[in-house]
Amino acid sequence: xxxxxxxxxxxxxxxxxxxxxxxxxxxxxxxxxxxxxxxxxxxxxxxxxxxxxxxxxxxxxxxxxxxxxxxxxxxxxxxxxxxxxxxxxxxxxxxxxxxxxxxxxxxxxxxxxxxxxxxxxxxxxxxxx
Numbered sequence: 001x002x003x004x005x006x007x008x009x010x011x012x013x014x015x016x017x018x019x020x021x022x023x024x025x026x027x028x029x030x031x032x033x034x035x036x037x038x039x040x041x042x043x044x045x046x047x048x049x050x051x052x053x054x055x056x057x058x059x060x061x062x063x064x065x066x067x068x069x070x071x072x073x074x075x076x077x078x079x080x081x082x083x084x085x086x087x088x089x090x091x092x093x094x095x096x097x098x099x100x101x102x103x104x105x106x107x108x109x110x111x112x113x114x115x116x117x118x119x120x121x122x123x124x125x126x127x128x129x
Contacts, residue, residue: 080098
């Protein structure tokens, strides 16, 4: 009998376990990826600037979405790299291209986050001068 057709308590227990699996994935990401730590530091800095500069609720939404976008892109980049290396351990230009595209997605996300940060923070910082 599958979990999805079982008793409600079994289905709920399975759903709770999926959160444990997700948490383990997040832990593995931060243990494996130095870039993840750098993104975390950037996120903490952005959060600190947001608090100190008393940004609006709408600006908070953009900051939070930007942080999330960069993390999601980095997670998918990491997954792409790990799976690519597992499937094709030897050098293959096609795999290298796929990995470069995934890294490019992270760069695009980070540039979007940077532009949003400049739009929100720069006028506030200049006003302090």
